[in-house]
Amino acid sequence: MTDQTTPLVRIEGLSKHFGETVALNNLTLDIARGEFVTFLGPSGCGKSTTLRILGGFERPTTGRVILDGEDVTNQPPEKRHVNMVFQDYALFPHMTVAQNVAFGLELKGMRKSEIQRRSAEIMSFLELESYATRYPAQLSGGQRQRVALARALAPDPALLLLDEPLGALDAKLRGQVQQELKSIQRRTHKTFFFVTHDQEEALTMSDRIVVMNKGKVEQDGTPEELYFRPASRFVAEFIGETNLLSGRMRGSDGDKIVMDWEGTTLLGKAPAGVPGEGQPITASVRLEKLGFSAERPQTANAVQGRVVAKTFLGSRMAMQIAVGENGALLKAYVDADTGQSLGSDPVWIGWEPDNMAVLND
Amino acid sequence: MNDRPEVFRGNRIFLACIYWAFVLYVFVPLILMVLMGFKDSNFIGFPIKSWTLDWYTGVFADAEVLSTFGYSVAIAVLSTLISIFVGTWIAVLLEGRKFWGRTLLFGLAVLPALVPGIISAIAFRIYARWLGIEPGMGAIVWAHAVHNVPFVVLVVMARLSTLPKSQIEAARDLGADPLISFIRVTLPYLVPAILGASIFCLLLSFDDFVRSFFLGGYEPTLPVLIFAKLRSGMSPEINAIATVALFLTAAIGIWAERFTRRMNKEN
Numbered sequence: 313m314t315d316q317t318t319p320l321v322r323i324e325g326l327s328k329h330f331g332e333t334v335a336l337n338n339l340t341l342d343i344a345r346g347e348f349v350t351f352l353g354p355s356g357c358g359k360s361t362t363l364r365i366l367g368g369f370e371r372p373t374t375g376r377v378i379l380d381g382e383d384v385t386n387q388p389p390e391k392r393h394v395n396m397v398f399q400d401y402a403l404f405p406h407m408t409v410a411q412n413v414a415f416g417l418e419l420k421g422m423r424k425s426e427i428q429r430r431s432a433e434i435m436s437f438l439e440l441e442s443y444a445t446r447y448p449a450q451l452s453g454g455q456r457q458r459v460a461l462a463r464a465l466a467p468d469p470a471l472l473l474l475d476e477p478l479g480a481l482d483a484k485l486r487g488q489v490q491q492e493l494k495s496i497q498r499r500t501h502k503t504f505f506f507v508t509h510d511q512e513e514a515l516t517m518s519d520r521i522v523v524m525n526k527g528k529v530e531q532d533g534t535p536e537e538l539y540f541r542p543a544s545r546f547v548a549e550f551i552g553e554t555n556l557l558s559g560r561m562r563g564s565d566g567d568k569i570v571m572d573w574e575g576t577t578l579l580g581k582a583p584a585g586v587p588g589e590g591q592p593i594t595a596s597v598r599l600e601k602l603g604f605s606a607e608r609p610q611t612a613n614a615v616q617g618r619v620v621a622k623t624f625l626g627s628r629m630a631m632q633i634a635v636g637e638n639g640a641l642l643k644a645y646v647d648a649d650t651g652q653s654l655g656s657d658p659v660w661i662g663w664e665p666d667n668m669a670v671l672n673d
Numbered sequence: 674m675n676d677r678p679e680v681f682r683g684n685r686i687f688l689a690c691i692y693w694a695f696v697l698y699v700f701v702p703l704i705l706m707v708l709m710g711f712k713d714s715n716f717i718g719f720p721i722k723s724w725t726l727d728w729y730t731g732v733f734a735d736a737e738v739l740s741t742f743g744y745s746v747a748i749a750v751l752s753t754l755i756s757i758f759v760g761t762w763i764a765v766l767l768e769g770r771k772f773w774g775r776t777l778l779f780g781l782a783v784l785p786a787l788v789p790g791i792i793s794a795i796a797f798r799i800y801a802r803w804l805g806i807e808p809g810m811g812a813i814v815w816a817h818a819v820h821n822v823p824f825v826v827l828v829v830m831a832r833l834s835t836l837p838k839s840q841i842e843a844a845r846d847l848g849a850d851p852l853i854s855f856i857r858v859t860l861p862y863l864v865p866a867i868l869g870a871s872i873f874c875l876l877l878s879f880d881d882f883v884r885s886f887f888l889g890g891y892e893p894t895l896p897v898l899i900f901a902k903l904r905s906g907m908s909p910e911i912n913a914i915a916t917v918a919l920f921l922t923a924a925i926g927i928w929a930e931r932f933t934r935r936m937n938k939e940n
Contacts, residue, residue: 369842389845396846402839406861415857419848467847 318381320345320470320503321366326375328361335361337527339375343471343505348497350506350514353524354550359507360475362524366505367396367473380470390419395464396473400480401456403448409459410435410444416467431466438462438496454485461493465500474506478513490516511551515539523547540598541581545671548596555602555642557595557668561588569670571595574636578613580668594671599630601667602644604654609662617642617661619654633661703919710912717907728913738898738914745895748810748885749878752817756874757867759818760825765859767826768833779826786823793820794887801888809890816884821874828873832866833859865936872929876922 319342328336336358343349351359364370366377368389376385384392395416403412410431417427435441438458448456457477464472474493478486494517497504508514514521515535523530523538523546531543542548548556559573568579571593580595608614617635629651631644642661646654709717713725732738763782767775785793797816798808806812836859844854882896889897895918902911 367842367846369845388850389842390848390850394846396843398839398843400837400839402837402843404840404843404858404861406864415844415849416847419853463843463847 319343320347320380321505322376322378323362324376324378326362326365326377327373328358328365328370329373334527336365336372339527339529341522341529341532343503346501346503348494348504348506348517348519350508350518350521351524352508352511352514352521352550353530354509356526357524358527359509359524361527363396363473363475363505363507366471367394368392393470394473395467395469395471396475397457397460397464397477399475399477401448401460401477403456403459403463405448408445408447409440409451409462412448412459413440413462413466416463420467434462434466438465453481454489457481457489461496465496465502469502471503471505474504476508476510478508478510486513493517515551523550525550540667541669542596542671543669545594545596548669548671553599553643554596555599555644557597557640559593559595561591561593561670563589568665569593569595571670574615574638574640576613576615576636578668579665580613580670581665582670585672596669596671597642597663597667599643600645601663602642603662604631604644604646604650605660605662606657608660611662612665613668614660614662615642616658618656618658622651622654624648624651633659635661706912707916707919709909710916712909712912715908717909717912728909729917731910732913732917738895741893741895741898744810744892745879748813748817748894749875752814752821752878753871753874755814755818756821756825757871760822760870761829761863761867763822764826764829764833765855768830782826783823785819790881790883794883797884798887807890808888809892812888813885813894816888817874817878817881820881820884821877824873824877825867825870828870829863829866832863836862865933868936869929869933872925876926879918879922 321343323339323341323343326336326339327334335356339358339362351362353359361370365372368384368387368391372385376383378384379393404415407415413431413435414427417430422430432441435444438461440455440458440462443451443455443459448459451459457480460477478489478493481489490513493504497517506514506517515538518535520533521535521538522532525546531538531547533541538547538551542551542554545556548554557571557573557578559571559578562570562572562577564570565579567581569582571578571580573595578595603609603611608616615635617633619631620634620641621632623630625645627648628645629648631646631651631654633642633644634640635642644661708721710728711724711726712721713723713727714721763778767779767782788796794816797812797819801808801812801815806815840858840862841854844858845851849857880896881894882900885894886897886900893901895914899911899914902908902914
């Protein structure tokens with residue numbers, strides 16, 4: 313049953329309706345073994361509903377969940393080989409750290425010596441040994457988060473669900489815990505199903521990101537694919553900062569799209585298929601992909617503009633450039649030296665077609 | 674507080690006066706009662722010419738008082754155990770669920786606390802006779818338990834409503850079926866509420882006169898005994914009994930209050 317090539321989780325045509333609202337609309341996808349997959353989206357997009365269905369806390373209206381070849385759609389949470397790190401950690405306040413960690417092992421019916429060995433192992437793995445006898449109320453936010461993780465990992469689940477577990481941590485700690493989580497996932501070879509609305513979190517940790525919107529998948533791919541080749545306007549806007557250029561489709565040139573924008577002809581890529589000719593289209597260029605030069609650059613796309621605003625951000629500067637007759641604004645990040653050298657003279661901005669994604673609205 | 678406008682100053686003095694008047698109103702009778710217990714005379718009243726501890730030594734030597742005290746405590750403990758069991762059960766059934774008739778069930782569960790004591794006592798007496806239950810300990814325990822259930826329901830429901838849903842979900846997620854997650858997660862969470870409600874029930878039962886009077890057999894509870902002694906004339910002995918009872922219940926009440934507050938803070 314543990315055939316390494318079959319996906320660990322198969323989600324087949326999953327839908328969930330809460331009265332009139334459709335929380336999840338016909339979701340179908342596979343999750344591979346050992347994958348760190350993140351469901352990313354705004355609140356109400358269906359990411360948490362998917363997680364709760366996987367955990368067994370909600371029954372889908374239609375569809376099936378196959379875990380390790382077994383249909384678990386109607387199994388209660390206690391029967392599933394799945395554990396969860398809750399958003400509020402849900403540590404048991406009347407139990408010590410060690411008792412919390414041992415809880416799942418006890419209910420598996422393990423022998424006492426085995427429980428002790430396994431909890432000691434997982435607590436040392438997560439550097440919690442010195443807190444073993446403390447109660448959750450005596451721990452900091454980051455420590456609680458680690459205890460929640462230890463408790464969920466202890467029963468050795470096939471799939472670990474994480475419900476926005478970093479939301480309660482302050483920004484500085486969050487970055488550190490992101491690295492930690494990723495390294496824990498690598499070292500345990502566990503399959504992580506992570507849910508968040510924070511795009512930065514998703515980009516740093518995931519092998520694969522599924523962007524959800526209104527109960528449906530907007531895009532499913534690696535962080536790089538999503539960032540540089542967003543398939544829709546929603547994804548481009550949701551992940552990172554971007555310039556959206558509204559123009560008109562002119563045709564295609566090999567694998568490239570030709571479009572008109574502010575009186576210039578631009579070349580781009582269309583990850584999600586070629587739109588019809590003459591249609592209004594939108595293209596996305598990331599802020600850091602725009603290059604500045606005094607002379608017309610060699611790049612396939614080049615426009616001339618004037619710097620209208622600069623913001624000093626320390627290691628880099630944020631620029632605003634007015635382009636074309638209508639003064640369409642482009643935003644860009646440049647290193648601080650380049651930023652300071654740019655004055656009020658007209659400046660050329662260039663970028664390659666590979667860095668411009670033509671989107672479906 | 675200091676930056677409040679001057680206008681409120683008069684108001685504040687007025688409120689302070691009312692507060693202290695209220696404190697005096699509550700405590701002066703108690704202080705008088707305690708003082709009279711130390712009076713070396715057979716009659717209650719001022720002036721107190723000489724003092725004695727005889728009434729107290731008398732109380733602790735009086736077999737009738739001691740056995741009555743034990744009887745009252747036994748009734749309080751038994752009725753509390755029943756109230757806690759039934760009340761917690763009802764609270765768990767009602768809290769956080771939506772079903773047809775929930776409001777009605779809640780109303781019925783809370784009703785016994787609202788019925789005037791004398792009416793419920795008479796009703797119990799009639800019902801007990803109809804069922805063939807003899808007046809005595811069983812009948813008193815039963816009446817006290819029914820009267821106290823609503824307090825348990827209210828206190829436990831209030832606590833239960835603050836239990837995060839994720840606690841139960843976490844227990845289920847880690848392999849506990851609904852019963853085990855209730856025993857290992859919900860029940861420990863309810864402990865402060867259950868302890869608080871227990872103390873309250875114990876004190877209510879210990880203090881009850883009307884139900885104990887109507888449903889009692891030949892053996893009196895402590896309040897009934899005090900009442901019986903009063904009928905044969907006011908004597909400082911009664912003050913001594915009452916003072917002991919007062920300090921005991923007050924001590925338990927204060928300890929329980931502090932204890933539950935500490936437990937709530939820890940959670």
